Amino acid sequence: MNALQVDQVSFSFGDKVALDQVSFGIETGRLNALLGPNGAGKSTLIALFSRLYRLQQGDIRVGGVSLRRQPRQALRQLGVVFQQSTLDLDLSVHQNLAYHAALHGLSARAAAPLIEQELMRQSLLAHQHQRVRELNGGHRRRVEIARALLHQPSILLLDEASAGLDPASRLALNQHIRTLCAEQRITVVWTTHLMDEIALNDPVVVLHGGRVLAASSAEGIIAKTGHTNLNDAFRYMTQTAGASA
Incomplete structure (x- = not known):
């Protein structure tokens, strides 16, 4: 199938x-x-x-x-990354992911391991406390991918x-x-x-x-x-x- x-x-x-x-x-x-x-x-x-x-x-x-x-x-x-970015540029990478998790109804405790997993999977751990506007275009896309995968879609x-x-x-x-x-x-x-x-x-x-x-x-x-x-x-x-x- x-x-x-x-x-x-x-x-x-x-x-x-x-x-x-x-x-x-x-x-x-x-x-x-x-x-x-x-x-x-x-x-x-x-x-x-x-x-x-x-x-x-x-x-x-x-x-x-x-x-x-x-x-x-x-x-x-489904996880979706649209052509136009919808990240908050003044929040950190971690804050963007935490905010998205909260919108999906995840508690901070439940979201924490999922955020860490995606930060690792997208090679973003070293950037998690940077504001998004400080990242280059490629890393911003990785943040959007991490966000799209937080709820573990297939x-x-x-x-x-x-x-x-x-x-x-x-x-x-x-x-x-x-x-x-x-x-x-x-x-x-x-x-x-x-x-x-x-x-x-x-x-x-x-x-x-x-x-x-x-x-x-x-x-x-x-x-x-x-x-x-x-x-x-x-x-x-x-x-x-x-x-x-």
């Missing part, structure tokens, strides 16, 4: 169709790339996963649990997590997430428009114009289109889809 399954999901903003009969599955314990240009529908999907938007048509199952019928049970399995959603980071920080963050997948068996949905963030064996869903153009490994997508790299394969698929629209 897939960790997350999207079934025939459509969503519109008035007359504008953002998602059109979208279906795909997310593999457990892997970095799953959701690849598409700006406006493809990636952030709309993340908003639906996290219930910022209500489902209009279709369903999403998280660990087999329907987001439409059992939203609280489904949401407990699936982590990362919406353009590397946006605004320099190339070295982007690479370090990507490698860090892959380590979490390999060592902690965390399932990741990584939305991006950058080909160099995707490995050949990564499961990839290509989204364009609100529709799924392909769902396979990056290597499989390259082979199916007859190209030699993902960038060319992606360009071919999106141009072909645009010409036939």
